[in-house]
Amino acid sequence: MTVTEFVDGPLWYFALAVFFLGIAWRLVVILANGWRGDLSRPRRSGLTGSVRALFSRFAPAPGIGRRIGLHLTGGYLFHLGLFALLLFAAPHVAFYAERLSLPAWQPMPHWAFVLVSELAFIGLMLLWLNRVLNPVTRLISSTGDHLSSILTFLVMLSGCLALEQAHEPLRVLHFFLVEVLMIYFPFSSLMHAFTFVLSREALGYRYGRRGVPV
Amino acid sequence: MRHWWVWVWLCLGATLFPPVHAAGPSTDKVLNPGAELWNEVRGRQAAPATTQVQGRDSQVLVNEWGEHFRDYRRQRFVRYSGYLLAGVVSLLLLYHLLHGGLEVTESGRKVLRFELTERIVHWLLAGVFLLLTVTGVVLAFGRFVVLPWSGPEVFAVIASASKEGHNLFGPLFIVALLWFFVLFVGRNLPRLVDIYWLIRAGGMLGGGHPAAGFFNGGEKIWFWILTIGGLAVSTSGVVLDFPALVEGRNPLVLALVVHGIAAVVLIAASFGHMYLGTLGVKGSLEGMKSGLVDEAWAHAHHVLWYEELNRKAQAESSAREQGQ
Amino acid sequence: MAVDMNVFRGFLQQVRQLPAMAQPTECPDTERVAAVKAVFKERIDAGVASHLEACVHCGICAEACHFFVQTGDPQFTPIHKLEPLRRFYRREKGPFAWLYRLIERDIEETDLEQWQRLVYDSCTECGRCSFACPQGVDIAHMVVIMRRALANAGLIPAGLRAVEQEQGSQGTVFGVGPKQLMAAVEALRVRGYEVPVDKDKADVLVLTATTDILLFHDAMESTVRIMNHLGVDWTIHTCAFEGANFGMLSGYEKVQKAASERIIREAIRCGAKVVIIPECGHAYPAMRWEGANEHGEPLPFEVMAISEFIGRQVMDGKLSLKPIGKGRRVTYHDPCKVGRHGGVFDEPRAVLDALGVERVELPDNREMNYCCGGGAGLFVIDTAERYRALAFDLKRKQVEATGAQSLITACDSCRLSFLAGTDRTQWDRPIESLVELVGQALPD
Numbered sequence A: 001m002t003v004t005e006f007v008d009g010p011l012w013y014f015a016l017a018v019f020f021l022g023i024a025w026r027l028v029v030i031l032a033n034g035w036r037g038d039l040s041r042p043r044r045s046g047l048t049g050s051v052r053a054l055f056s057r058f059a060p061a062p063g064i065g066r067r068i069g070l071h072l073t074g075g076y077l078f079h080l081g082l083f084a085l086l087l088f089a090a091p092h093v094a095f096y097a098e099r100l101s102l103p104a105w106q107p108m109p110h111w112a113f114v115l116v117s118e119l120a121f122i123g124l125m126l127l128w129l130n131r132v133l134n135p136v137t138r139l140i141s142s143t144g145d146h147l148s149s150i151l152t153f154l155v156m157l158s159g160c161l162a163l164e165q166a167h168e169p170l171r172v173l174h175f176f177l178v179e180v181l182m183i184y185f186p187f188s189s190l191m192h193a194f195t196f197v198l199s200r201e202a203l204g205y206r207y208g209r210r211g212v213p214v
Numbered sequence B: 001m002r003h004w005w006v007w008v009w010l011c012l013g014a015t016l017f018p019p020v021h022a023a024g025p026s027t028d029k030v031l032n033p034g035a036e037l038w039n040e041v042r043g044r045q046a047a048p049a050t051t052q053v054q055g056r057d058s059q060v061l062v063n064e065w066g067e068h069f070r071d072y073r074r075q076r077f078v079r080y081s082g083y084l085l086a087g088v089v090s091l092l093l094l095y096h097l098l099h100g101g102l103e104v105t106e107s108g109r110k111v112l113r114f115e116l117t118e119r120i121v122h123w124l125l126a127g128v129f130l131l132l133t134v135t136g137v138v139l140a141f142g143r144f145v146v147l148p149w150s151g152p153e154v155f156a157v158i159a160s161a162s163k164e165g166h167n168l169f170g171p172l173f174i175v176a177l178l179w180f181f182v183l184f185v186g187r188n189l190p191r192l193v194d195i196y197w198l199i200r201a202g203g204m205l206g207g208g209h210p211a212a213g214f215f216n217g218g219e220k221i222w223f224w225i226l227t228i229g230g231l232a233v234s235t236s237g238v239v240l241d242f243p244a245l246v247e248g249r250n251p252l253v254l255a256l257v258v259h260g261i262a263a264v265v266l267i268a269a270s271f272g273h274m275y276l277g278t279l280g281v282k283g284s285l286e287g288m289k290s291g292l293v294d295e296a297w298a299h300a301h302h303v304l305w306y307e308e309l310n311r312k313a314q315a316e317s318s319a320r321e322q323g324q
Numbered sequence C: 001m002a003v004d005m006n007v008f009r010g011f012l013q014q015v016r017q018l019p020a021m022a023q024p025t026e027c028p029d030t031e032r033v034a035a036v037k038a039v040f041k042e043r044i045d046a047g048v049a050s051h052l053e054a055c056v057h058c059g060i061c062a063e064a065c066h067f068f069v070q071t072g073d074p075q076f077t078p079i080h081k082l083e084p085l086r087r088f089y090r091r092e093k094g095p096f097a098w099l100y101r102l103i104e105r106d107i108e109e110t111d112l113e114q115w116q117r118l119v120y121d122s123c124t125e126c127g128r129c130s131f132a133c134p135q136g137v138d139i140a141h142m143v144v145i146m147r148r149a150l151a152n153a154g155l156i157p158a159g160l161r162a163v164e165q166e167q168g169s170q171g172t173v174f175g176v177g178p179k180q181l182m183a184a185v186e187a188l189r190v191r192g193y194e195v196p197v198d199k200d201k202a203d204v205l206v207l208t209a210t211t212d213i214l215l216f217h218d219a220m221e222s223t224v225r226i227m228n229h230l231g232v233d234w235t236i237h238t239c240a241f242e243g244a245n246f247g248m249l250s251g252y253e254k255v256q257k258a259a260s261e262r263i264i265r266e267a268i269r270c271g272a273k274v275v276i277i278p279e280c281g282h283a284y285p286a287m288r289w290e291g292a293n294e295h296g297e298p299l300p301f302e303v304m305a306i307s308e309f310i311g312r313q314v315m316d317g318k319l320s321l322k323p324i325g326k327g328r329r330v331t332y333h334d335p336c337k338v339g340r341h342g343g344v345f346d347e348p349r350a351v352l353d354a355l356g357v358e359r360v361e362l363p364d365n366r367e368m369n370y371c372c373g374g375g376a377g378l379f380v381i382d383t384a385e386r387y388r389a390l391a392f393d394l395k396r397k398q399v400e401a402t403g404a405q406s407l408i409t410a411c412d413s414c415r416l417s418f419l420a421g422t423d424r425t426q427w428d429r430p431i432e433s434l435v436e437l438v439g440q441a442l443p444d
């Protein structure tokens, strides 16, 4: 079996399995802790609070925005860029159609791809530089956090290097890194892409009951 | 001749870097029988050729500057850039071996030199610069440095990746450079002390540290090399990325020449900067990492800034006392 | 009407003496880590697990915490205050515990001492960080767990421990018991007010707080006058009058439960429909949100902060006030425990508007208001004095930016902290209590 065959075949299925089973396992274990109920008389509906919190936290809290301009810029550029690339880059759309048998949808034009990746790169670099240069994040970050950022960076970089789509090894390298990321994902802080829902819900419910606008 | 300035550049290059095989076969004795035809093809003596193909430069049969450019690109540019970069590295090495890095005894008290944003933008610029350097070197010198080692298949892959990477990170460099410029230009305006500092070569010739403000003369020169060189690589880079922005081939040739020379100058200068920022002057790197430098370091290398800091701190504390 | 500053300074002195009065705790050094872990284990539910899992270590929470904002010291990063909890979760409870046990260090005894300083001296459980976190991590909620764990390991700071022990063993706070209460009541009766004490049945059970009895006499007087003016059927109880709950502040659950239970029992016995909490910040969540959980079943009465109670009367048109504040520009400081943790924002503002003042908001207000710096028992932790001062300086700057002539609040802790700051910096703006102002504005 050649490297290409391995990356395209067994490793891909392994990565898929680890990714989905890992995520499911992690979420199940979190939820299995159960909820300590709250017997106090609610002022308002906790449910409304949790729905609100799910969305309100996408915007900075009042008065905090001006202190976290860098986080906001970096965070939004990176995440929006990442999702746009993930969903609408032409090679990705083709991949989903071919390998996952999804119906193909309209990909973004090449110029948009380039623009979006530029923005995503700036965003990720700002976030990671902040992580290493800001005394606060330097104190609280773990090796795993750095690995998450670096791995994501490498995946994006290898994807862009393969942009000419003329060289098989570059595609395989990109795909390999994606698989590494998928295997790493459920074990790492990248899981925040799922856990943020639970966390915001819990907060929103708690303060929603108290009638505090979350 | 609309693009005479391309010639000026190429000639300038030719005088600075004389052709490597100057002793080619002599042509002035025997007249080539095909000379007339070739002269016509090249459009030297005749009106431009006509064709029904619509397109820029489509009436040009042979690019009359092609050979010159090839000679410049393959022989002079690559060779002399190599000399320049190797020369700078050797000089730095020599200096370090003979002289060693500068060091001051630490006081243990720290002062803030660079704000978080300043540090982030610095490393953003530096990171993008390094990525561009690596990919750019592969593109410019790869044929000579990488290809012989890697063989054509692997080189094709590396070259393709480098091209895409270089194109991708180019625009990021412009963003980072502009941001950096805005943050730092105020502290890099030339002052009289800088001239004095430069005459004394920053104390490298002995006689202790000459006084300097927040940035010394040497740092300011690096800043302006970076700004001007960065502007040159950026504009020429944009032209190369979007050839449709210009008319015809000549501006592209010019852009390529400017891009290469400016990039090599920047890389050479960045070697000096990186040396001084790490081994050359101990304690500098810390300032760009944590933002904090030792007071003794500040006093030794930037005494005017250090005094200003103290004045400010005093003014603040007395204001606070009065306020209460 | 103002507080007698000499009495206040005496009170401060008394606070500084507290550590000397603390008794040593029973927990032997070798069992501390286990004691901490036991609480962690019990308290981690899906909510806490989600919070711990969702944190991306972005550091945004630091930008919300007054202690970080004022010092820039990364030690004060809110999420960092939970490091032992996070470590326990990862190693012993999380989905990949087997993995993390290999790569992550266990909690050690020396860690506990370091985190004692972080969760007691430099955290007021104000919750501002919880509201800034993009991931919805409720840090303040988990600081409470940290305190409970450290309390279980006998690591409550001496000053706070002294008060907790006093309330736990004697039921008094700063030596204030039924006798002192009755003295205060008598003083009011002498001045002609009717004060119903220990009534058998009453619709409303009114609590008070040590600080009101010792220092803020006018607050108690105003409360009495307001109740009488409204004509409600109310009472104070000599065996259940203290709202303050140092069990909750210190994290020592046994004392918290006992203190809450006393009030709950009495309220049920006299058939109260409403229990009114004085202007004592933490007393509000202690009864309003935690009371039922400590009690084990829903409470058959409503719990209201006095500011909330008055506000509702005003909003419902049942209480009209004299516009005594005409022409005065004031700003209102939302006590964290009543505002951000309690949802009481509009009621006090309605009261201020009824007083006719020109009400201006602080640059950060309502659920994003900055903490006074003295909440969650910090006021009785001598080693936290430095941090309280930092928080005050921030508040002072914000108040001055509004141009307000005075700072109004509805919490004794906030008031104490502000008074200490005012005294230290010779600040010229008065600190006022909402309930006292209302007392002055009651129609004749």
Ligand code: HEM
Residues within 6 Å of the ligand: A071, A072, A075, A079, A124, A127, A128, A131, A145, A148, A149, A152, A190, A192, A193, A194, A196, C056, C057, C058, C059, C060, C134, C135
């Ligand atoms: C909708 C779901 C997501 C939300 C709400 C979310 C939220 C966040 C937030 C708040 C941060 C911190 C930014 C800062 O430092 O200020 C962050 C960082 C990060 N996110 Fe996400 N994220 C999501 C999905 C993802 C996904 C799918 C990935 C996939 C790779 C990802 C990768 C990262 C990385 C690598 C960082 C760290 C950057 C760094 O600080 O070095 N995120 N995310």
Ligand code: SF4
Residues within 6 Å of the ligand: C054, C055, C056, C057, C058, C059, C060, C061, C062, C079, C132, C133, C134, C135, C136, C137, C139
């Ligand atoms: S703001 Fe929230 S996600 Fe960010 S470090 Fe703090 S707790 Fe973690």
Ligand code: SF4
Residues within 6 Å of the ligand: C064, C065, C066, C067, C077, C078, C081, C122, C123, C124, C125, C126, C127, C128, C129, C130, C139, C140, C143, C371
């Ligand atoms: S609860 Fe308040 S004091 Fe404690 S960490 Fe959060 S913001 Fe800081």
